[in-house]
Amino acid sequence: MTDLQTRSQSDVAETDVEAREAAAKAADYEHGWSSDIETEFAEKGLTEDTVRFISGKKNEPEWMLEWRLKAFRLWQTMEEPDWAKVGYPKIDYQDAYYYAAPKKKIELGSLDELDPEIKRIYDKLGIPLGEQEVLAGVKGAKKVAVDAVFDSVSVATSFREELLRAGVIFLSISEAIREYPDLVRKWLGRIVPVRDNYFAALNCAVFSDGTFVYVPEGVRCPMELSTYFRINAENTGQFERTLIIAEKGSYVSYLEGCTAPMRDENQLHAAVVELVAMDDAEIKYSTVQNWYPGNADGVGGIYNFVTKRALCQGDRSKVSWTQVETGSAVTWKYPSCVLNGEDSVGEFYSVAVTNNFQQADTGTKMIHNGKNSRSTIISKGISAGKSSNTYRGLVRVGPTASNVRNFTQCDSLLLGDQCGAHTVPYIEVKNPSAQIEHEATTSKISDEQLFYAMQRGLGEEEAVALIVNGFAKDVLKELPMEFAVEAQKLLAISLEGSVG
Amino acid sequence: MLEITNLHATVGGPDKPTPILKGLTLHVPAGEIHAIMGPNGAGKSTLANVLGGKPGYEVTAGSVTFNGQDLLALDPHERAAAGLFLGFQYPVEIPGVSNVQFLREALNSQRRQRGEEPLSGGEFLKLAKDKAALLQMDMDMLKRQVNVGFSGGEKKRAEMVQMGILNPAFAVLDETDSGLDIDALRIVGAGINSIMRSPDKAVLLITHYQRLLDVVRPDKVSVLADGRIVETGGPELALRLEAEGYDTVMADG
Ligand SMILES: Nc1ncnc2c1ncn2[C@@H]1O[C@H](COP(=O)(O)OP(=O)(O)O)[C@@H](O)[C@H]1O
Ligand SMILES: [Mg+2]
Numbered sequence: 043m044t045d046l047q048t049r050s051q052s053d054v055a056e057t058d059v060e061a062r063e064a065a066a067k068a069a070d071y072e073h074g075w076s077s078d079i080e081t082e083f084a085e086k087g088l089t090e091d092t093v094r095f096i097s098g099k100k101n102e103p104e105w106m107l108e109w110r111l112k113a114f115r116l117w118q119t120m121e122e123p124d125w126a127k128v129g130y131p132k133i134d135y136q137d138a139y140y141y142a143a144p145k146k147k148i149e150l151g152s153l154d155e156l157d158p159e160i161k162r163i164y165d166k167l168g169i170p171l172g173e174q175e176v177l178a179g180v181k182g183a184k185k186v187a188v189d190a191v192f193d194s195v196s197v198a199t200s201f202r203e204e205l206l207r208a209g210v211i212f213l214s215i216s217e218a219i220r221e222y223p224d225l226v227r228k229w230l231g232r233i234v235p236v237r238d239n240y241f242a243a244l245n246c247a248v249f250s251d252g253t254f255v256y257v258p259e260g261v262r263c264p265m266e267l268s269t270y271f272r273i274n275a276e277n278t279g280q281f282e283r284t285l286i287i288a289e290k291g292s293y294v295s296y297l298e299g300c301t302a303p304m305r306d307e308n309q310l311h312a313a314v315v316e317l318v319a320m321d322d323a324e325i326k327y328s329t330v331q332n333w334y335p336g337n338a339d340g341v342g343g344i345y346n347f348v349t350k351r352a353l354c355q356g357d358r359s360k361v362s363w364t365q366v367e368t369g370s371a372v373t374w375k376y377p378s379c380v381l382n383g384e385d386s387v388g389e390f391y392s393v394a395v396t397n398n399f400q401q402a403d404t405g406t407k408m409i410h411n412g413k414n415s416r417s418t419i420i421s422k423g424i425s426a427g428k429s430s431n432t433y434r435g436l437v438r439v440g441p442t443a444s445n446v447r448n449f450t451q452c453d454s455l456l457l458g459d460q461c462g463a464h465t466v467p468y469i470e471v472k473n474p475s476a477q478i479e480h481e482a483t484t485s486k487i488s489d490e491q492l493f494y495a496m497q498r499g500l501g502e503e504e505a506v507a508l509i510v511n512g513f514a515k516d517v518l519k520e521l522p523m524e525f526a527v528e529a530q531k532l533l534a535i536s537l538e539g540s541v542g
Numbered sequence: 543m544l545e546i547t548n549l550h551a552t553v554g555g556p557d558k559p560t561p562i563l564k565g566l567t568l569h570v571p572a573g574e575i576h577a578i579m580g581p582n583g584a585g586k587s588t589l590a591n592v593l594g595g596k597p598g599y600e601v602t603a604g605s606v607t608f609n610g611q612d613l614l615a616l617d618p619h620e621r622a623a624a625g626l627f628l629g630f631q632y633p634v635e636i637p638g639v640s641n642v643q644f645l646r647e648a649l650n651s652q653r654r655q656r657g658e659e660p661l662s663g664g665e666f667l668k669l670a671k672d673k674a675a676l677l678q679m680d681m682d683m684l685k686r687q688v689n690v691g692f693s694g695g696e697k698k699r700a701e702m703v704q705m706g707i708l709n710p711a712f713a714v715l716d717e718t719d720s721g722l723d724i725d726a727l728r729i730v731g732a733g734i735n736s737i738m739r740s741p742d743k744a745v746l747l748i749t750h751y752q753r754l755l756d757v758v759r760p761d762k763v764s765v766l767a768d769g770r771i772v773e774t775g776g777p778e779l780a781l782r783l784e785a786e787g788y789d790t791v792m793a794d795g
Contacts, residue, residue: 489598497619500648501617508639
């Protein structure tokens with residue numbers, strides 16, 4: 043079940059194109075949501091006017107509008123990648139709204155109207171009622187939950203003040219564009235170029251919002267930064283944009299996502315995340331993603347096409363990507379590190395769960411340009427149902443990068459015999475001093491393990507959860523504590539009903 | 543306490559079911575330690591698995607009642623919560639899960655099923671320490687992954703620590719003595735006595751060797767051959783088996 047391939051010659055751009063193909067039903071979801079559109083939105087379709095509308099709505103400076111328009115024109119010349127493996131209908135880009143997310147809300151009168159299945163999962167995750175209402179989009183819930191989360195507005199304020207005192211800038215990207223234009227201009231699109239791939243270009247043209255973090259030289263960010271705080275105050279966009287800049291000797295840990303199953307009326311999600319770390323700087327970027335995966339028959343579900351890249355620009359800089367992916371119908375995602383600095387370090391820790399008809403194609407690229415740069419890749423794929431789970435990873439060592447080291451461990455765990463797991467490593471080494479190690483295993487949860495755990499008193503689902511969490515431990519332990527606990531519960535919930 | 547009556551069971555699935563237990567009858571009252579001996583392939587481990595409810599083992603006739611309850615109607619974890627413990631002949635590895643985590647979750651799951659309050663982390667650790675000490679097992683072993691990298695003897699000793707923590711009413715111990723050196727055997731035997739010797743508990747002790755029975759003195763000894771109990775007697779039966787072998791003893795009737 044594991045195909046191991048080593049390609050001596052491969053083009054990153056080509057891999058990108060290969061690795062991204064999306065198509066979505068233009069039709070709305072059929073989840074019994076009542077979605078009334080409250081306020082203004084851009085006309086359906088995507089033209090230069092749409093881009094101008096978005097930029098205007100955000101009061102952006104002229105340079106930003108020009109940047110978006112350039113991206114839009116480029117996007118128009120690009121081909122939507124055609125991924126033969128995925129048999130979904132094409133997305134009609136003209137039959138979608140591009141400025142709707144912050145305004146158009148799915149509103150429920152009360153939690154009673156929520157899909158009982160989702161309600162059950164919220165309860166299982168132990169999410170307080172107030173927060174459930176926000177996640178579900180209950181009318182008028184926002185204020186309640188913000189209060190519940192922050193206890194009071196003053197908590198939020200003191201949180202901001204503490205960051206400010208440390209000199210850390212933590213803002214929405216729209217605010218940052220207005221307030222710190224020089225910083226944003228210097229780095230936006232520098233790590234993931236506009237032309238990088240079709241979805242990145244689209245994101246550049248129409249991104250609605252996202253996060254900006256700047257950590258000045260020598261500063262250790264005094265707390266974990268989480269979009270959680272922001273998500274409760276605003277709806278996440280369909281095209282998110284994140285930029286994190288860590289100056290010399292600084293440190294920041296950023297948490298993205300939410301364990302609750304987030305639903306969104308937008309089927310296509312195409313985020314771009316750019317990170318840059320200067321000399322001796324370290325960025326830890328953790329993601330728990332649980333977009334709606336579609337129902338058990340594979341209907342509905344989010345298509346998640348994300349471009350995430352980190353530039354380890356400085357000597358001894360370090361970036362760690364840790365991700366737990368359980369959601370989305372289709373996931374294409376390759377958080378990558380470009381290791382330019384000498385002695386720079388890139389790490390990728392990933393757990394990807396697929397169940398039912400989900401498809402995940404994720405992995406990483408470690409591009410070694412700096413001498414003595416090192417990378418570690420730990421990928422744990424868990425497949426159940428009729429799903430397909432692929433690890434695709436590139437390790438490239440440039441000709442001048444001497445003494446590079448990489449260690450890659452890819453483990454796949456199968457539940458049942460109708461799912462698939464694939465490991466596709468690409469290794470390109472142009473410097474003979476490199477040491478590259480790759481290990482891959484594929485295993486099944488054995489009946490012996492299940493019976494052993496059940497004989498000790500665990501129910502079947504508890505037993506599966508325990509075994510799966512053990513399998514994923516090397517990744518979960520990289521997550522910040524509070525996230526790790528939630529991620530464990532999430533793994534269990536994602537695999538419910540997959541055995542027996 | 544446990545009444546097995548005319549039990550028939552097959553393995554191998556519906557396509558090619560192989561009968562292994564062929565009308566096995568055995569009653570074990572509370573307070574009894576009952577040794578089961580018998581040749582390889584007789585069906586001893588099969589009996590343990592059928593009692594535990596392992597998938598793949600099909601009961602085709604007969605009944606098992608446990609404290610008056612139909613044991614065969616319960617799921618494996620419900621049997622555990624009802625007080626049944628299997629000491630496995632080949633304990634299973636669970637990578638990435640520590641013994642402490644495993645046992646705490648298992649115990650609390652049992653307690654939940656019985657409507658009891660779960661133990662806190664502190665309470666559980668105290669209990670685990672006590673039982674590890676009873677089996678003279680280093681607490682560090684319990685912090686390691688379940689059975690991963692354990693020697694054969696360590697696995698068996700760990701099984702008994704598990705039994706101590708879970709504190710079952712009825713234990714089926716499948717060749718718990720195999721793989722143990724002399725000292726370990728004595729420690730494990732003393733552990734079994736300490737945990738299970740009680741008027742309201744009982745043990746099915748599957749073994750090939752008298753040396754375990756010298757430490758854990760059985761009240762009764764039965765011989766299981768070809769899927770049935772063919773002979774039952776007192777402790778002296780085990781001594782005869784050891785001296786003369788199964789063939790002679792069974793031929794004598
Ligand atoms: N899954 C199975 N499929 C077919 N035969 C089996 C299976 N498991 C056990 N057996 C057979 O059942 C018989 C009894 O096995 P077992 O109960 O393990 O014996 P014992 O523990 O007494 O040595 C043996 O002949 C063994 O080969
Ligand atoms: Mg056996």
